[in-house]
Amino acid sequence: MTAPAAAWPATRLARALGIALPILQAPMAMAATPALAAAVSNAGALGALGSAMLPLPALAAEVAAVRAATSGGINLNFFCHPAPVAGAAAEAAAAAALAPHHVALGLPPPAPVLAPPVPGFDAGRLDWLLAHPPRVVSFHFGLPPGDAVARLKAAGSAVIATATTVAEARAVEAAGCDAVIAQGWEAGGHRGAFRLEPADRGVGLLALVPQVVDAVAIPVIAAGGIGDGRGIAAALMLGAEGVQLGTAFLSCPEAATAPAHRAVLAAATDCDTHLTAAYSGRPARARITAFGSAFQSAPVAGYPLPRELTRPLVAAAAARGIDDYAFHLYGQAAPLCRPLPAAALVARLAAETAAALSRS
Numbered sequence: 001m002t003a004p005a006a007a008w009p010a011t012r013l014a015r016a017l018g019i020a021l022p023i024l025q026a027p028m029a030m031a032a033t034p035a036l037a038a039a040v041s042n043a044g045a046l047g048a049l050g051s052a053m054l055p056l057p058a059l060a061a062e063v064a065a066v067r068a069a070t071s072g073g074i075n076l077n078f079f080c081h082p083a084p085v086a087g088a089a090a091e092a093a094a095a096a097a098l099a100p101h102h103v104a105l106g107l108p109p110p111a112p113v114l115a116p117p118v119p120g121f122d123a124g125r126l127d128w129l130l131a132h133p134p135r136v137v138s139f140h141f142g143l144p145p146g147d148a149v150a151r152l153k154a155a156g157s158a159v160i161a162t163a164t165t166v167a168e169a170r171a172v173e174a175a176g177c178d179a180v181i182a183q184g185w186e187a188g189g190h191r192g193a194f195r196l197e198p199a200d201r202g203v204g205l206l207a208l209v210p211q212v213v214d215a216v217a218i219p220v221i222a223a224g225g226i227g228d229g230r231g232i233a234a235a236l237m238l239g240a241e242g243v244q245l246g247t248a249f250l251s252c253p254e255a256a257t258a259p260a261h262r263a264v265l266a267a268a269t270d271c272d273t274h275l276t277a278a279y280s281g282r283p284a285r286a287r288i289t290a291f292g293s294a295f296q297s298a299p300v301a302g303y304p305l306p307r308e309l310t311r312p313l314v315a316a317a318a319a320r321g322i323d324d325y326a327f328h329l330y331g332q333a334a335p336l337c338r339p340l341p342a343a344a345l346v347a348r349l350a351a352e353t354a355a356a357l358s359r360s
């Protein structure tokens with residue numbers, strides 16, 4: 001296990017989460033694997049599974065794989081969101097919106113999707129976690145109902161959740177969470193916003209972190225656009241006690257990043273992403289595509305039904321090498337990605353941070 005470099009401040013967060021380095025690998029659904037999580041935790045940071053969309057048996061198998069590979073901690077992540085309102089009229093409208101795209105790709109008309117394949121955070125997942133408490137449980141898109149946070153903490157897990165505004169951070173603290181992830185506008189993947197205003201105004205990380213630090217007493221984890229040790233040091237200077245990096249880990253060989261996604265990351269620029277709700281029904285930062293632009297703020301159905309609705313389009317286009325429908329999630333700091341094994345990346349981040357802090 002890597003020892004924290006001397007220049008790193010000892011943070012409350014590192015103590016609370018039991019980690020040497022206050023660096024969290026983001027729990028990335030479809031991209032974070034047991035091998036990635038274990039390598040990160042073995043390197044002294046905190047590994048996470050992209051567990052939110054896994055059925056329980058698959059979740060249990062992935063957790064067992066991590067536990068076989070590390071005695072370090074693991075962060076399991078879940079989505080808290082309202083169930084989508086699906087019905088015949090909504091289905092017909094969603095299908096009509098997608099129909100021209102199916103015609104363009106020579107596909108049969110879109111098939112109706114009335115229920116998500118995997119529910120959000122539910123009683124079954126809570127019971128499983130209480131029986132097998134991980135070091136950390138994290139929530140995205142909101143907070144669990146009732147006394148779930150208190151019960152998870154009583155079972156021995158630290159609980160953290162994403163906020164994109166000061167008001168959301170206050171709600172995370174009021175729910176009893178141990179720390180809040182302040183996710184900036186730059187972040188790759190889905191916005192964790194849960195108090196969606198008609199127009200999500202999008203606060204950048206440099207503005208968001210110090211305001212959240214001033215607003216809450218719990219430790220703050222900065223996320224979004226951090227690609228190397230300079231970014232980590234800057235976040236610590238702003239008052240964050242730790243950082244969460246997603247995009248930076250997508251290029252690690254242990255991540256389940258598809259070859260086409262890796263190629264896009266290798267050629268990424270600072271301004272080739274946008275936020276679009278087209279693919280899932282919630283705003284997510286992904287590479288700009290014609291399809292993502294067409295439904296950027298007017299999703300074809302409520303989250304997460306579009307994921308199923310658009311899957312045939314995405315798959316057919318990928319098979320034909322057509323880029324216009326690809327859903328490549330990554331953030332604005334993607335050009336800083338380094339295709340290093342996860343342990344080497346964590347060590348590099350730690351050394352860069354220490355160097356940046358010692359210059360300050």
Ligand SMILES: Cc1cc2nc3c(=O)[nH]c(=O)nc-3n(C[C@H](O)[C@H](O)[C@H](O)COP(=O)(O)O)c2cc1C
Pocket residue numbers: 026027028029031050051052077138139140162183186187188189190223224225226244245246247248250329330331332333
């Ligand atoms: C491919 C990808 C998938 C993501 N999936 C999740 C997820 O399942 N749960 C979650 O809490 N955050 C998810 N995120 C968001 C991260 O937690 C984090 O906020 C973000 O990666 C930080 O910005 P960065 O990508 O610039 O480092 C995802 C991010 C990416 C890039």
